[in-house]
Amino acid sequence: MEAGVPSSAGLHRASPGARRVLRLALPPVRRLWSAIALGVLSGGSAVALLASSAWLIARAAEQPALMYISLAVVGVRAFALGRAFFRYLERLAGHDAAFRQLPEVRTELYRRLVPLAPDGLGGTRRGDLLSRLANDVDELQNYPLRVVQPLATSGLIALLTVVGTFLLLPEAALGLLLTLVLAFVVGTLVNTWASGRAERRLAPLRADLSDAVSDLVRNLDVLTAFGALDTARKRVDDASAALTAAVRSRAVGVALTGAVVSVLAGAATAIALATGIPALGAGRIDGPELAVVALLPLAVFEVFGMVPLALGSWRQVVASAERIAATAPETLPSGIPVDRDAPVELVVRSVPELRLTGVGAHWPGASIPVLTDVDVRIAPGERVLLTGPTGAGKTAIAHVLTRLIDYSGSYTIDGVEAFSARQDDVRRIVGLCEQQPFLFDADLRQNLLFARDTATDADLLAVLDRVGLGEWAAARGGLDAPVGERGALVSGGQAQRIALARAILADFPVLIVDEPTANVDGAVADTVVRDILTTAAQDGRSVLIISHTRVPSELVDRSVRIEDGRVVA
Incomplete structure (x- = not known):
């Protein structure tokens, strides 16, 4: 056993990454053992209740004086109350310990996801990632509640009961021990055979259903327009049917396991x-003792019946832990930048010079380079146009400059090598307006405030005026105007302007704008580009605008063209 992790030949073994997640999900000993102790008191009260009741009924049938059974009467009442009382406290303590530990798991998960986003998560489906962040993390609460606590509590109760039975009648204790071992082995085998595969597949199947529903809801208008709604709905139906079948298989396994335990x-x-x-005939025990035996x-089997089910819960917990470990690995994949232990302090008091020299890069997890021997210089206050065909590496240059992906060669900011500085320091200097800027399902104010949470409403209205959205915002109700989920209530050009407003609020000395006209029709494309370049340049900041469409030459200082990951002009 390692860190409370069950170990058995019939169990699904966890990988090192999953064991790390499970150790994090396990509450501290001071919290866990209080719940286990209360569980032992509750289970012990249940066993003692039946034992004292059996002895009392059998002894009362002999019609002794009340004084001889009064202690048993008190015991029955005490154990009946204790069973419920300690059970309540055990559930309270156990759930409190498990729930207090979940924030630790979520915090660690988010901490490991931050370096991966956005490029390291490119292969993860949105619905699947949501399922891992929500359902799989929630499943980890069952590790202490349905695995560790039941195994520890049931084991102690079974041991104490066998010892107590041995003191009354050794032969009966041996039979009890034998049937308990058989219940553990046979119950585990039956549970594994009937529902083991289903329990391991529950987490992935929930993720498939979440992903299918998410795609259907998010893209309902597009699916309807292109006549693909029936296909998307069938995907949801198939995912739901597969999950239902797995849940049903698990229920069958639980029922069969309960039947095996009852028979034994x-x-x-x-x-x-x-x-x-x-033994009664031989005078070794009396009638009440026979009733107890x-x-x-x-x-004890009522308490011990949780053990095979705990092993079934273990399989589900391990499956969720494996998925969490795969999402947020301890070792980051190649291509993801990592801060040094002693980073160089990057302090820039004016608009800096950015220089790429012999830079190469590849997307995280990929082996084929997307950039090869790239040389680019952005002088302070310069407006540079980066052009090239789709897939040439334009976005990769932007992500190198913002330290979203790692690089080889040299990338300096006023002579300081970027990989020797903290990534957050680099990103405070170099800002990125992405091709599809993310807008939260909130009002306009909240979509701007996260760039500078100290900004006043006057600051926000002023920056909206600068990017040409002042009249539009006023017509929509001001800063309280909703933007919809992922900006559904604004146009592509308005989304780009909101992103530019956020960049101005964040006060980036260097601003990279990636394909600002990608979601804008041709009639307003030139206006959007002109507004972006003139507005960004008003404060003297440098601008790198990435576009595969024409940009008026008078708006930029020079152009750089990239093809197949190399600068050609």
């Missing part, structure tokens, strides 16, 4: 009677 509980009672009746297996 009856066998343990039969063995207790088979050994207890001769016969009914104890029923009580």
Whole structure:
């Protein structure tokens, strides 16, 4: 066992990355053991309740004086109350410990996702990523609640019950121990056979359904326009059917496991009677003790029945941990920039010079270079046009300059090598307006404030005026105007202007604008480009505008063309 991780030949073993996630999901010992102790008290009260009840009924049948059974009467009442009371406290303590640990898991997951975004997550589907961030992380709460706690609690209760039975009748204790071992082995095998595969597939199937629903909802208008709605709906139906089948298979496995445990509980009672009746005849035990020996297996199996189900929960937890570990690996893939342990302080008090010399780069996880021996210089205050065919490497240059992907060669900011500085420091100097700027499903104010959260409404209105959106914003209700999910309520040109407003608020000395006319019709493309370049240049900042369409020559200082990852002009 490692960090509370079960180990058995019949279990799905976790990879090193999943074990790291599971260790993070396990609450501290001081919290976990309090829940386990309360669980032992609850389970022990349940076993003691049945034992004391059996002894009381059998002893009362002998019609003794009340004084001889009064202690048992008090015990029955105490154990009945204790069973419910400790059970409540155990669930409270266990869930509190598990829920307190989930923020640690989410924080670590986001911390590891930040360096990967956006290029390191290019191959991950949106719905799948959402499922990993929500469902898979939530599934980890079952690790302490349905795996560690039941195994520890049931094991201790079973051990104590066997010892107690041994003190009354060793033969019955041996039979109880044998049936408990059989319940563990056979129950685990039956559960694995009936629902093991389904339990491991639940997390991926939930992700498939989430991804299908997300695609359908987000692209409903496009799917309807192109007559592909039925195909998308069928994808959702198929994903739902597959998930339903897996859940049903798991339910069958749980039912069969419960049946096996019940049968073996009856066998343990039969063995207790088979050994207890001769012992009663021989005078080794009396009638009330025979009742206790016969009914104890029923009580302990009620608690022990959680063990095979805990092993089924283990498979689901491991599957979720594997998916989380794959999403946020401990070792970043090649092409993802990493901060040095002792980064150089990057302090720029004016618009800096950017210089790429012999730069090569590839997208994260890819082996084919997207840039080869690129030389580009952006002087302070210069407006540079970067052109080239689709796939030539224009966006890759932008992502190198903003340290979203790593590079070989040299990239300096006022003579300071970029890889020796902190990435956040580089990104405070070099800003990027992407081809499809992301707009939150909130009002205009909130979409601007995250660039500078100290900005006043007057600051926001002023910057909207600078990018040509002042009248438009006023007509829509001002800063409270909604922009819709991913900017559904604004046009492509307006989205580009909002992104430019955010860049101005963030006060980047160097601004990169990637394909500003990609989502704009030709009638307004020149206006958008002109406004971007003139507005950005008003503060003396440098601008690198990436475009595969024509840009008026009077708006830029010079042009650079790239083809097949190399600068050709």
